[in-house]
Amino acid sequence: MKSFDVLQTELAEGTTTCEKITEEYLRVIEEKKHLNALLAVFPDKAIEQAKSVDRKLQDGNAGALAGMVVSIKDLICVKDERVTCGSKILENFVSLYDATVVQRLRDADAVIIGKNNMDEFAMGSSTENSAYGRVKLPQDEDRVPGGSSGGSAVAVRAGMSTTSLGSDTGGSIRQPAAFCGVVGLKPTYGRVSRYGLVAFASSFDSIGPLALTTRDAASVLQVIAGHDPNDSTSADVPVPNYISQLTKNMKDIRIGIPKEYFGDALDSEIRQAVEKKIDILRTNGATIEEISLPHTEYTIATYYILATAEASSNLARYDGARYGFRTENAADLSEMYIKSRSEGFGAEVKRRIMLGTYVLSAGYYDAYYRKAQQVRRLIKEDFDKAFNDVDCLIAPTSPSTSFKAGDKMDDPLQMYLSDIYTTSINLAGIPGISIPCGEDHQGLPIGMQILGPQFGEPTILRVADFLETAH
Numbered sequence: 001m002k003s004f005d006v007l008q009t010e011l012a013e014g015t016t017t018c019e020k021i022t023e024e025y026l027r028v029i030e031e032k033k034h035l036n037a038l039l040a041v042f043p044d045k046a047i048e049q050a051k052s053v054d055r056k057l058q059d060g061n062a063g064a065l066a067g068m069v070v071s072i073k074d075l076i077c078v079k080d081e082r083v084t085c086g087s088k089i090l091e092n093f094v095s096l097y098d099a100t101v102v103q104r105l106r107d108a109d110a111v112i113i114g115k116n117n118m119d120e121f122a123m124g125s126s127t128e129n130s131a132y133g134r135v136k137l138p139q140d141e142d143r144v145p146g147g148s149s150g151g152s153a154v155a156v157r158a159g160m161s162t163t164s165l166g167s168d169t170g171g172s173i174r175q176p177a178a179f180c181g182v183v184g185l186k187p188t189y190g191r192v193s194r195y196g197l198v199a200f201a202s203s204f205d206s207i208g209p210l211a212l213t214t215r216d217a218a219s220v221l222q223v224i225a226g227h228d229p230n231d232s233t234s235a236d237v238p239v240p241n242y243i244s245q246l247t248k249n250m251k252d253i254r255i256g257i258p259k260e261y262f263g264d265a266l267d268s269e270i271r272q273a274v275e276k277k278i279d280i281l282r283t284n285g286a287t288i289e290e291i292s293l294p295h296t297e298y299t300i301a302t303y304y305i306l307a308t309a310e311a312s313s314n315l316a317r318y319d320g321a322r323y324g325f326r327t328e329n330a331a332d333l334s335e336m337y338i339k340s341r342s343e344g345f346g347a348e349v350k351r352r353i354m355l356g357t358y359v360l361s362a363g364y365y366d367a368y369y370r371k372a373q374q375v376r377r378l379i380k381e382d383f384d385k386a387f388n389d390v391d392c393l394i395a396p397t398s399p400s401t402s403f404k405a406g407d408k409m410d411d412p413l414q415m416y417l418s419d420i421y422t423t424s425i426n427l428a429g430i431p432g433i434s435i436p437c438g439e440d441h442q443g444l445p446i447g448m449q450i451l452g453p454q455f456g457e458p459t460i461l462r463v464a465d466f467l468e469t470a471h
Helices: 004-013 018-031 043-059 100-107 150-157 174-180 214-224 268-283 296-317 333-344 347-360 365-389 412-417 423-428 457-469
Strands: 038-041 069-073 111-116 163-168 183-186 206-211 254-258 287-291 392-396 432-439 445-451
Touching: 004 018, 004 214, 018 038, 018 043, 018 069, 018 111, 038 150, 043 111, 069 150, 100 111, 100 163, 100 214, 111 150, 150 163, 150 174, 150 206, 163 183, 163 214, 174 183, 174 432, 174 445, 183 214, 183 457, 206 214, 214 432, 214 457, 254 268, 254 365, 268 287, 268 392, 268 432, 268 445, 268 457, 287 365, 296 347, 296 365, 296 412, 296 423, 347 365, 365 423, 392 457, 432 457, 445 457
Parallel strands: 069 111, 069 163, 254 287, 254 392
Antiparallel strands: 038 111, 163 206, 183 206, 183 432, 392 445, 432 445
């Protein structure tokens, strides 16, 4: 596994080429295909693209990401390739265009190598819900890599691509990053265009990078961030130079520790690992203070009401009539709708559609959906108030390290609670980055989050980059 920084140095010194780098990733993908991290690989297109980048490097006009090989979560559109969303219902659906993020990667001369496996329609915390089989944790193949961007996290950890793109609706970049021991960045809502992202919950979804280092994640964000007229929720806010702001000085940083994130639900080894990093920041001059986010206890309930409601609405379009899977044995239109959706969707997606339809239904709308929207506002106000006093927050990413495959499949509530520290960030629309911060007694990675105010990516990247090398 080599970071983008290392690959750039080797390219500059002439000890490798983009073509050789791509060939090596293709070799590793073949060698480790049993991990099931990729649903599609583009060997011919990737090599052709790499050769083109090598010519640009020789001419001195290569883009900012020349030498970076990227895999793409399979709910982000890549032109002329399947976009399955890990679902049978889109098994043979081919995208007609590139998502904005993919086009921006291409324009910066990144090589697109394949599509990552994922929980069906990004609904899950373990990447066990894919219609194409579960993804395995590289460190222990009996365990899960987290979800829903589990394939993206594994691809980076196992050396199948330099970086990956994932999507984060309630922790789906940060939690698998923590389980796999890589960096995962969820940008501010609206910072990165969602054009070409298949929607799960439109007011939550964010595209972001998974990488070996914070600097690599910042390099990707630099390219994919920025306003896009094709996305009405895209923020027209200037993109700062993230790399230039990665300073090692922590003396002017004020860091808040939310007491609600360090309760009894947190594994003791994770608590110790995170507190050790907090001590390092304190030793290096950062101001550390305890803060409160009083509505934290309502985040899981609020998230699963609102996200399922949006999912119910977004997934209504998969009806067997317009595109996607259609049942072969239906007597009439009504039966075609019912059978196409029954046969095409997996159990978790059906569960969330039914939950979402219920909370939006007449008689329950005010009691659930409207109330959850009001609580969402209170959760956001908790963060706004905290950021009046501090520059960023530090918290664990997950209450536990990776669990055994199958352990939580029969208990959806336990599975949902593995997102207890991540969903509030999506409710508030703020950025968060998960970085590795040690291992437990079983050698499993531990992740911690650094959270910032809206468009506070420079600060969280700066703290994350500092902690990568500080001891």
